[in-house]
Amino acid sequence: MTKTYTEINEKIASGKAVVLTAEEVIAYVDKHGLETAAKEVDVVTTATFGPMCSSGCFLNFGHSTPKMRITEAWINDVMAYCGIAAVDVYIGATQLRHNDPANMYHPGEFRYGGGHVIEDLVAGKKLQLFGLSYGTDDYPRREIRTMFDINDLNQAIMVNPRNCYQNYNVAVNVSDKRIYTYLGILRARMRNMTYCSAGQLAPLLNDPYYETIGVGTSVWLAGARGIVYAQGTQHCSLVERSENGVPVEGAGTLALSANMKEMRPEFVRGVSFKGYGVSLALGVGIPIPILNPEILRRTTVRDRDIQACVIDYSTDYPEKTDRVLGRFSYEELRSGAVELMGKKVPVTSLSSYNKALKICNLLKSEIEDGHFFLSEPSQRLPLNQGMKSLTITGAAR
Amino acid sequence: MITKKIYLYFPKSETEKPIVYQLVKDYDLIVNIFRAKVTPEEEGYLSLEVTGSQENITRAFAFLGTFDVVIHAGNKGVHWDESRCSHCGACVVHCPPAALAIVDPHTRTIAFNEDRCIECLACIAACPFGACSSAF
Numbered sequence: 001m002t003k004t005y006t007e008i009n010e011k012i013a014s015g016k017a018v019v020l021t022a023e024e025v026i027a028y029v030d031k032h033g034l035e036t037a038a039k040e041v042d043v044v045t046t047a048t049f050g051p052m053c054s055s056g057c058f059l060n061f062g063h064s065t066p067k068m069r070i071t072e073a074w075i076n077d078v079m080a081y082c083g084i085a086a087v088d089v090y091i092g093a094t095q096l097r098h099n100d101p102a103n104m105y106h107p108g109e110f111r112y113g114g115g116h117v118i119e120d121l122v123a124g125k126k127l128q129l130f131g132l133s134y135g136t137d138d139y140p141r142r143e144i145r146t147m148f149d150i151n152d153l154n155q156a157i158m159v160n161p162r163n164c165y166q167n168y169n170v171a172v173n174v175s176d177k178r179i180y181t182y183l184g185i186l187r188a189r190m191r192n193m194t195y196c197s198a199g200q201l202a203p204l205l206n207d208p209y210y211e212t213i214g215v216g217t218s219v220w221l222a223g224a225r226g227i228v229y230a231q232g233t234q235h236c237s238l239v240e241r242s243e244n245g246v247p248v249e250g251a252g253t254l255a256l257s258a259n260m261k262e263m264r265p266e267f268v269r270g271v272s273f274k275g276y277g278v279s280l281a282l283g284v285g286i287p288i289p290i291l292n293p294e295i296l297r298r299t300t301v302r303d304r305d306i307q308a309c310v311i312d313y314s315t316d317y318p319e320k321t322d323r324v325l326g327r328f329s330y331e332e333l334r335s336g337a338v339e340l341m342g343k344k345v346p347v348t349s350l351s352s353y354n355k356a357l358k359i360c361n362l363l364k365s366e367i368e369d370g371h372f373f374l375s376e377p378s379q380r381l382p383l384n385q386g387m388k389s390l391t392i393t394g395a396a397r
Numbered sequence: 398m399i400t401k402k403i404y405l406y407f408p409k410s411e412t413e414k415p416i417v418y419q420l421v422k423d424y425d426l427i428v429n430i431f432r433a434k435v436t437p438e439e440e441g442y443l444s445l446e447v448t449g450s451q452e453n454i455t456r457a458f459a460f461l462g463t464f465d466v467v468i469h470a471g472n473k474g475v476h477w478d479e480s481r482c483s484h485c486g487a488c489v490v491h492c493p494p495a496a497l498a499i500v501d502p503h504t505r506t507i508a509f510n511e512d513r514c515i516e517c518l519a520c521i522a523a524c525p526f527g528a529c530s531s532a533f
Binding site: 049050051107111184185192194269271272273274279281334336346347348349350351352353354355357 | 481483484485486487488489490491499504505506507522523525526527
């Protein structure tokens with residue numbers, strides 16, 4: 001029994017599509033059986049909400065009089081990249097604010113940066129643009145300082161090279177000293193542990209072999225209709241997988257894009273990691289079309305079937321030793337504590353299951369109401385791709 | 398006997414006065430101070446818990462009212478902004494009295510129980526979203 005994208009979209013258009021969240025589908029298939037459920041269910045909604053550092057946006061300011069080819073720019077004192085056309089800039093999530101002391105007084109606070117600029121833009125706040133130029137015959141203006149908000153821009157397009165990591169490391173600190181990482185504050189001698197995945201709700205954990213999520217897939221990016229525009233950077237499908245095909249480490253990633261003018265501020269949040277830096281937390285929802293029973297079976301994956309590896313972030317992670325201290329399921333991690341190397345370690349998350357669940361339900365309603373349609377990928381994500389390391393060659397004098 | 402948490406702001410004119418001493422001596426209150434601070438501008442901040450009879454607490458609040466002190470009853474020195482909280486749970490392990498905790502295990506919703514807070518301020522550093530802040 002199979003369905004096509006066209007058939008499912010027709011059902012969505014007529015308001016008859018059966019949509020379940022990645023959480024609801026588990027019990028549904030348990031009750032009705034795989035074959036029956038595959039006939040009945042059309043779409044399963046998946047989602048994640050968490051820090052996604054490889055995020056940013058292109059902004060087009062429109063031209064002032066006289067015109068200017070901006071060569072350097074700062075938005076609320078956060079530097080934007082200007083090495084593109086006259087009044088286009090790109091601002092990245094992890095860019096620090098000018099004069100931020102960073103970790104000069106360790107651990108730094110990193111209260112404001114690129115991620116916060118993006119949040120403020122989506123929230124409709126007024127921001128300051130300061131730009132410089134060397135001046136040309138056709139673009140004579142050399143300096144600009146003005147206030148603007150997202151409505152003043154021609155385009156504000158989020159372009160994120162790496163979002164939605166399929167799975168992720170669980171971080172712990174075995175050293176005698178507290179450390180500050182992108183997975184939060186890790187107390188000395190394994191006194192806490194952090195994971196960062198939506199587990200059974202996460203898009204790529206519900207489609208582990210990228211059968212429906214590919215280049216061209218329609219996604220819900222912070223409330224806006226977005227797309228997967230490419231494989232994400234560091235997409236690495238050749239990793240160890242459990243018997244159910246689910247990777248036990250990072251693995252696949254997605255490059256996403258959407259119009260920021262349609263986004264909801266609740267799902268676009270600047271974050272500050274003490275001692276580490278700034279970033280952006282984003283909410284992403286991805287619908288999985290139930291084309292056949294096998295695709296449905298994959299979406300019934302539950303927290304206890306998904307494993308993640310514990311890595312020591314004091315030595316093994318920075319030194320790239322590949323050592324894994326232990327492996328736990330998300331069910332065990334969500335219990336609040338696990339036993340590692342004979343010690344009970346409290347566990348917390350950086351990814352918000354609460355927001356991910358909310359997104360699954362929001363996307364479900366949008367599909368049920370006939371506002372969100374599925375798109376067939378034009379290209380599959382690579383299934384046999386590894387990841388290169390950077391070899392340092394030549395004389396570094 | 399009842400216990401109330403209060404947070405007081407003393408303008409420069411009042412920082413020299415031994416107000417807490419009088420709460421103990423004249424109103425028979427048990428005082429438990431969480432945090433106190435005097436700024437270089439000589440303004441004072443005090444976050445404390447008072448225990449005593451309802452009558453004495455009412456009289457003590459009236460006494461505080463005779464000074465130019467701002468009283469925030471129940472509103473402590475640590476504020477949790479629910480709209481900024483993303484319910485990730487990163488704070489939970491860093492909060493010793495479990496004032497910040499998961500209150501619904503299914504939706505993994507976080508809530509802040511003000512009464513449990515000891516104002517250690519660990520949450521402020523631990524929360525990437527800036528949901529927790531200190532009044533002083």
